[in-house]
Amino acid sequence: MFANFDFDVIRRSLGYLFFDGMTFTLTLTALAALGGLIFGTLIALLRLSSFKLAARIAGLYVDMMRSLPLVLVIFWFYFLVPYIGQWLTGASRPVRVGAFTSSLVTFIMFEAAYFSEIMRAGIQSISKGQPAAAQALGLTYAQSMRYVVLPQAFRNMFPVLLTQTIVLFQDTSLVYVLSIPDFLGAASKVAQRDGRLVEMYLFAAVVYFTISFIASTAVRRLQARISIAR
Amino acid sequence: MNYNWNWRIFWEPSPNGTGNYLDMLLSGLVLTIEAAICAWIVALICGSLVGVLRTLPSRGANRFGFWYVELFRNMPLLVQLFLWFFVLPELLPRSWGLWLKQLPNAPFYTAVLGIGLFMSARVAVQLGAGINSLPRGQKMAGTALGLTTAQTYRYILLPMAFRIILPPLTSEFLNTIKNTSVAITIGLIELTAQARAMQEFSFQVFEAFTAATMLYLIVNIVVVTAMRYVERTVAIPGYMTGK
Numbered sequence: 063m064f065a066n067f068d069f070d071v072i073r074r075s076l077g078y079l080f081f082d083g084m085t086f087t088l089t090l091t092a093l094a095a096l097g098g099l100i101f102g103t104l105i106a107l108l109r110l111s112s113f114k115l116a117a118r119i120a121g122l123y124v125d126m127m128r129s130l131p132l133v134l135v136i137f138w139f140y141f142l143v144p145y146i147g148q149w150l151t152g153a154s155r156p157v158r159v160g161a162f163t164s165s166l167v168t169f170i171m172f173e174a175a176y177f178s179e180i181m182r183a184g185i186q187s188i189s190k191g192q193p194a195a196a197q198a199l200g201l202t203y204a205q206s207m208r209y210v211v212l213p214q215a216f217r218n219m220f221p222v223l224l225t226q227t228i229v230l231f232q233d234t235s236l237v238y239v240l241s242i243p244d245f246l247g248a249a250s251k252v253a254q255r256d257g258r259l260v261e262m263y264l265f266a267a268v269v270y271f272t273i274s275f276i277a278s279t280a281v282r283r284l285q286a287r288i289s290i291a292r
Numbered sequence: 293m294n295y296n297w298n299w300r301i302f303w304e305p306s307p308n309g310t311g312n313y314l315d316m317l318l319s320g321l322v323l324t325i326e327a328a329i330c331a332w333i334v335a336l337i338c339g340s341l342v343g344v345l346r347t348l349p350s351r352g353a354n355r356f357g358f359w360y361v362e363l364f365r366n367m368p369l370l371v372q373l374f375l376w377f378f379v380l381p382e383l384l385p386r387s388w389g390l391w392l393k394q395l396p397n398a399p400f401y402t403a404v405l406g407i408g409l410f411m412s413a414r415v416a417v418q419l420g421a422g423i424n425s426l427p428r429g430q431k432m433a434g435t436a437l438g439l440t441t442a443q444t445y446r447y448i449l450l451p452m453a454f455r456i457i458l459p460p461l462t463s464e465f466l467n468t469i470k471n472t473s474v475a476i477t478i479g480l481i482e483l484t485a486q487a488r489a490m491q492e493f494s495f496q497v498f499e500a501f502t503a504a505t506m507l508y509l510i511v512n513i514v515v516v517t518a519m520r521y522v523e524r525t526v527a528i529p530g531y532m533t534g535k
Contacts, residue, residue, distance in 0.1 A: 126505075126509070129466070129470075129508060129509055129512040130470070130505060130508055130509075131469075131470035131471070131472075131473035131474075131484060131508065132470070132473075133473040133474060133476060133484050134473060134484045134487070134501065134504055134505065134508070137484070137487070137488060137491075137501060138501050138505075141491075141497045141498070141501070142498075145295070232366075232367070232368035232369075233368065235368040235370045235371060236368075236370055236474065238370060238477060239476060239477060246368070246370065246371060250374075259374075259378045259379065259382075260378065260379050260382045260383070263371065263374045263375060263378055263379050264375070264379060266371055266374075267367050267371050267372075267374075267375055270366070270367050270368055270371055271363070271366045271367050274365075274366035274367070275362060275366045278362075278365070278366060
């Protein structure tokens with residue numbers, strides 16, 4: 063079955079696949095997860111705040127992002143980011159941004175919606191007595207969030223956040239629609255250049271599967287350990 | 293912002309000769325909905341089978357269910373679509389592969405199969421969790437009544453489990469609709485692809501994407517409203533979801 067396949071094409075392109083492609087994918091995943099976490103926490107705090115208008119706007123943002131397909135969001139930001147850059151810097155024409163910046167902004171904004179929902183559930187899972195106790199100790203709202211609620215919420219939500227990061231890692235492959243050489247993009251470029259679609263796509267599938275499987279198994283173990291500890 | 297807004301663009305004829313730009317977007321919407329519903333049927337059938345396998349007392353069935361879910365969950369959907377679309381025809385016997393490649397509407401069938409199987413892993417997990425969340429007594433009662441395992445599932449466990457997991461299934465269905473846009477990469481001209489095409493023809497980026505966004509939001513609202521009605525109709529008396 064594999065008689066006329068040339069698996070040597072994988073060996074020849076390993077450098078390009080991993081040094082260019084996988085580095086892009088992993089950097090994007092890590093930075094987007096970090097940015098999404100920070101921004102998502104802010105959104106979650108806004109949604110839970112007693113300031114109704116802010117809560118409403120944050121809720122609208124989350125609902126909006128969650129009802130749109132990621133591919134459409136990628137296109138939105140690809141065209142929108144130059145205009146945002148222009149607006150921020152006060153330049154006279156849309157700012158040129160690289161593929162990396164554009165996709166990073168996209169994923170931070172998109173993942174923030176999902177992370178914020180996880181965070182919100184995490185914050186709401188903390189019993190009411192905790193913030194009440196913090197208040198009784200004389201902590202301000204910000205202090206009680208910072209020192210009492212958020213550390214516990216993060217711990218509760220850690221496995222779910224990691225799972226969402228694995229999903230994010232897989233979703234970054236969608237920057238393919240902007241012909242960006244992430245791991246899949248790089249594999250696909252080699253595939254089309256050398257006419258070796260079968261070998262390259264099989265290899266990409268194996269790599270994605272191996273990384274995600276190891277990561278999700280680790281998260282499952284972690285989850286089991288945390289649930290025993292409680 | 294020095295961008296030329298032109299909201300009347302939707303009523304201008306599109307260069308592909310099938311009416312105006314709005315018709316283009318709407319035909320994409322129809323394809324999105326068709327693909328999503330067909331994929332959802334695949335997901336429900338395969339997902340239910342695997343979900344049941346994961347709860348059976350047989351070790352072999354459990355193992356199969358485990359690997360099925362892991363396989364479909366740990367690869368990006370995009371990669372899976374590429375496997376079905378580009379790789380599968382090459383691995384099959386020559387004549388079958390040729391037949392597959394010449395199939396009219398190949399992107400549509402590939403999308404339905406690929407997205408359906410991708411989502412089936414999620415359905416399987418939900419259903420397995422739903423069955424496991426039922427009180428043990430239900431299965432025992434089935435056995436005590438002299439039902440076979442198949443009958444217990446058919447008449448007791450599945451009707452209960454499906455009604456319990458209806459809310460998560462709704463969000464999985466919404467995910468299926470959204471995931472159809474990934475099929476843009478294998479040439480399915482669904483809603484996102486039509487918006488992209490409209491942007492390329494007319495240069496009215498933001499109008500095209502705003503319209504597509506609105507259409508996705510409307511679909512979401514319709515599905516959520518309809519499912520809320522279904523949830524109320526099939527609610528199990530005495531359960532939280534029954535409120």
